[in-house]
Amino acid sequence: MTESFHTDKRQVRRSFDRAATSYDAAAVLQREVADRMLSRLDLVKLQPQRVLDAGSGTGYVSGKLRERYADARLIELDLAPSMLKVSAAKGGWLGKLFGKGSWQVCADLESIPLAAGSVEMICSSLAIQWLNEPDAAFREFHRLLKPEGLLMFSTFGPDTLTELRQAFASTDDRPHVNRFIDMHDLGDALVQAGFANPVMDMEKIVLTYADIKAVMRDLKSIGAHNVAFGRARGLMGRHAFERAEAAYDKLRRDGRLPATFEIVYGHAWKPQPKPGFVDGRQIIEFRPRTK
Numbered sequence: 001m002t003e004s005f006h007t008d009k010r011q012v013r014r015s016f017d018r019a020a021t022s023y024d025a026a027a028v029l030q031r032e033v034a035d036r037m038l039s040r041l042d043l044v045k046l047q048p049q050r051v052l053d054a055g056s057g058t059g060y061v062s063g064k065l066r067e068r069y070a071d072a073r074l075i076e077l078d079l080a081p082s083m084l085k086v087s088a089a090k091g092g093w094l095g096k097l098f099g100k101g102s103w104q105v106c107a108d109l110e111s112i113p114l115a116a117g118s119v120e121m122i123c124s125s126l127a128i129q130w131l132n133e134p135d136a137a138f139r140e141f142h143r144l145l146k147p148e149g150l151l152m153f154s155t156f157g158p159d160t161l162t163e164l165r166q167a168f169a170s171t172d173d174r175p176h177v178n179r180f181i182d183m184h185d186l187g188d189a190l191v192q193a194g195f196a197n198p199v200m201d202m203e204k205i206v207l208t209y210a211d212i213k214a215v216m217r218d219l220k221s222i223g224a225h226n227v228a229f230g231r232a233r234g235l236m237g238r239h240a241f242e243r244a245e246a247a248y249d250k251l252r253r254d255g256r257l258p259a260t261f262e263i264v265y266g267h268a269w270k271p272q273p274k275p276g277f278v279d280g281r282q283i284i285e286f287r288p289r290t291k
Helices: 009-019 028-043 060-068 081-097 134-144 162-169 183-192 212-221 238-249
Strands: 050-054 073-078 103-106 119-125 145-156 196-209 257-269
Touching: 009 081, 028 060, 028 119, 028 145, 028 196, 028 257, 050 060, 050 134, 060 073, 060 119, 073 081, 081 103, 119 134, 134 145, 134 183, 162 212, 162 238, 162 257, 183 196, 183 257, 196 212, 212 238, 212 257
Parallel strands: 050 073, 050 119, 073 103, 119 145
Antiparallel strands: 145 257, 196 257
């Protein structure tokens, strides 16, 4: 992936740490996307023993997975420790007492400290877009899954917040909105990582707001700051912000401003290894010559 898609990983962690206590109140879209993604599991017959929630945040997806797979061991993984703390607090002491609490891991999706072949299912809702190299995360997911294990994810596509991006483009040429990867490139990355039969689809969800400040407050509340490399440092000047505000206001309809979110869904399976291959690598046996 090019640097235009790269994010400042330290800033990502700080943003989500700061947003941990405000996240649930603002994460209406995130819950809706998670519900739509998880509804696709109705068609899946897999009954996993261990499930990884990759980019678990405050635990909404984990809670839904726990309801669906009551006998499975759930592993919550997130880059921001404060998000994991909020999720842990929701479980209560009874869950921990009777062994129903999740295992929690604070780590980067591009380098996951779990054993190969340790889970049967990985779910990841709206987390992949914060990675510098989704290819690396897909390789990690492939490594962690057992053969015939399932990866299911959602992420933002390139048309996300297109109105906000266009408004700020009227002020300067710096990235003010994170850039997101195309659905077809993600599908290609799945195949390159060794997954079989990837299925990708997309939909757009449009939220409406009173003004540009309300859009930005919502993004701040869920930790979705601009963390792209090359972004402007410090506060934008008042005149520049007013130009962006005026450009956005031209899109007002029925008294409200639109904010478009392109949602990409994907799922794929880890196939059984081919004879003569181990973890995707071909094993060639050399034998000494006999006379």
